[in-house]
Amino acid sequence: MLKFSGIDEARLKASWVSSAEAPELVHEFTSFIKELRELGPSPLRADYRRELV
Amino acid sequence: MIDVIRDKVKELLDSGEIKGFLGLVRKNGHIAPHLFQQGDDLSLMSLGDDKVAGDARYPLNKFLINLAKAYPEETFAVLVRGCDDRGLQTLYTWNQLNPKKVVPVGITCPQELADACECAKPFPAVITAGECAQPGTPRSVAAVDALVMSERFSYWMDEFVKCIKCYGCSNVCPMCFCNECTLKCNDLVKGGELPPEIPVFHHTRAMHMVGRCIDCGLCEEACPSNIPLRTLYKKVGSIMEEQFDFTTGAVRGQRSPLNKIDFAEGRK
Numbered sequence A: 001m002l003k004f005s006g007i008d009e010a011r012l013k014a015s016w017v018s019s020a021e022a023p024e025l026v027h028e029f030t031s032f033i034k035e036l037r038e039l040g041p042s043p044l045r046a047d048y049r050r051e052l053v
Numbered sequence B: 001m002i003d004v005i006r007d008k009v010k011e012l013l014d015s016g017e018i019k020g021f022l023g024l025v026r027k028n029g030h031i032a033p034h035l036f037q038q039g040d041d042l043s044l045m046s047l048g049d050d051k052v053a054g055d056a057r058y059p060l061n062k063f064l065i066n067l068a069k070a071y072p073e074e075t076f077a078v079l080v081r082g083c084d085d086r087g088l089q090t091l092y093t094w095n096q097l098n099p100k101k102v103v104p105v106g107i108t109c110p111q112e113l114a115d116a117c118e119c120a121k122p123f124p125a126v127i128t129a130g131e132c133a134q135p136g137t138p139r140s141v142a143a144v145d146a147l148v149m150s151e152r153f154s155y156w157m158d159e160f161v162k163c164i165k166c167y168g169c170s171n172v173c174p175m176c177f178c179n180e181c182t183l184k185c186n187d188l189v190k191g192g193e194l195p196p197e198i199p200v201f202h203h204t205r206a207m208h209m210v211g212r213c214i215d216c217g218l219c220e221e222a223c224p225s226n227i228p229l230r231t232l233y234k235k236v237g238s239i240m241e242e243q244f245d246f247t248t249g250a251v252r253g254q255r256s257p258l259n260k261i262d263f264a265e266g267r268k
């Protein structure tokens, strides 16, 4: 769906991490944050509402 | 075609097999849903073709759910086109209607409507009247797929930004039957904003249509902002077809792959 809407799929990540696996979770977070930094700011941050005339 | 339907309904009502027929009536210059009962004037019946074929369609199955809730012991007949029939099959699998209490009265759609709808099956499983048209050729999803990513993004954002959050799309949708709606949950889709959070609002609805949308197109017809919602949900449907070989409502009794938890791990 993201791809169909022109949004980079790499911006969404789903991982299966058990509550007993804290180091895994930290690793998932840090690596995903790193990947997102490399992708740059999200296009969704812009305001798509037009100026009212 | 309508004479055949009238005769069929008369026969069903006279035999006492059904309590009423949920169809359409032409009254005061408009076509509207109507429950025909024994003794009613069937000459006012309509099939929903006003200026062109199928331009006055309604989510009759949605009204049927309410009828069935209010009169659980009674059997009702309902006017169905191909999409409504897909809807019935799906509503049965989601336990919203009981197939033993529903008598579908099937009509076919003409070729022009099938083409406009890009309909995969413009006729119901059991046809009471009409000739089968060929499936319409899919175009709309491919047209978006042909765009590069940045164009797709601006195409959809320019459409979504027109949304006035009227909920017309879900109110008209025959497959929207949840008592609590995610789109109205403040924590999931922020309230009090126009347009609603985009694309979250529309993507949320699209995700909820997985295995549910029967591609009737009523949402897009109802949308006052002319957002091409049907294209979005057609894409959802095509992903289900590619990944799970599942077409919503196509096979009687076949459940959505997302509606199979009760069959998992030997719990039959």
Ligand code: SF4
Binding pocket: B054, B081, B082, B083, B084, B109, B113, B114, B115, B117, B119, B120, B121, B122, B123, B215, B216, B217
């Ligand atoms: S979606 Fe198919 S069955 Fe429904 S109105 Fe359009 S052509 Fe007819």
Ligand code: SF4
Binding pocket: B169, B172, B173, B174, B175, B176, B209, B212, B213, B214, B215, B216, B217, B218, B219, B220, B230, B233
């Ligand atoms: S086409 Fe629209 S109205 Fe029809 S089932 Fe799909 S989402 Fe609902």
Ligand code: SF4
Binding pocket: B162, B163, B164, B165, B166, B167, B168, B169, B170, B219, B222, B223, B224, B225, B226, B227, B229
């Ligand atoms: S019908 Fe159209 S305008 Fe209304 S909520 Fe749905 S998408 Fe938005």
